[in-house]
Amino acid sequence: QVQLVESGGGLVRAGGSLRLSCAASGSPFATLSMGWFRQAPGKERKFVAAITWDGRDTYYADSVKGRFTISRGDAKNTVFLQMDGLKPEDTGVYYCVAPYPSGPALTSSNVQSLALYDYWGQGTQVTVSS
Numbered sequence: 001q002v003q004l005v006e007s008g009g010g011l012v013r014a015g016g017s018l019r020l021s022c023a024a025s026g027s028p029f030a031t032l033s034m035g036w037f038r039q040a041p042g043k044e045r046k047f048v049a050a051i052t053w054d055g056r057d058t059y060y061a062d063s064v065k066g067r068f069t070i071s072r073g074d075a076k077n078t079v080f081l082q083m084d085g086l087k088p089e090d091t092g093v094y095y096c097v098a099p100y101p102s103g104p105a106l107t108s109s110n111v112q113s114l115a116l117y118d119y120w121g122q123g124t125q126v127t128v129s130s
Helices: none
Strands: 003-007 012-015 019-023 034-041 044-053 058-060 068-072 080-082 092-098 126-129
Touching: 003 092, 019 034, 019 092, 019 126, 034 068, 034 080, 044 068, 044 080, 044 092, 058 068
Parallel strands: 012 126
Antiparallel strands: 003 019, 019 080, 034 044, 034 092, 044 058, 068 080, 092 126
């Protein structure tokens, strides 16, 4: 069973930066595509960013393009989300996600769909004060 563990959340002022990390365990052979969703209080979970298993393709929500950067770590099945120029509307719980290794490939058409992702972390809180 794959488990995803996030870290790096916290409280930051508007304009500041945070770096989230996610490490997957339980998938000794497969390299996973991975991504991030977030959920603001009282709102639905929304796609933030994703990266393919080989790191060749990245995808971003329009709201974070140019401010957030997703990347893979040197360790297998680790991913980072560098968040710069943070805004109060970026506040929420950030979830690391991954699809089944044998599932559909990430494409621009499906990457924002919650249903694509089979594994979810517990979430890490990001709070941006104005």
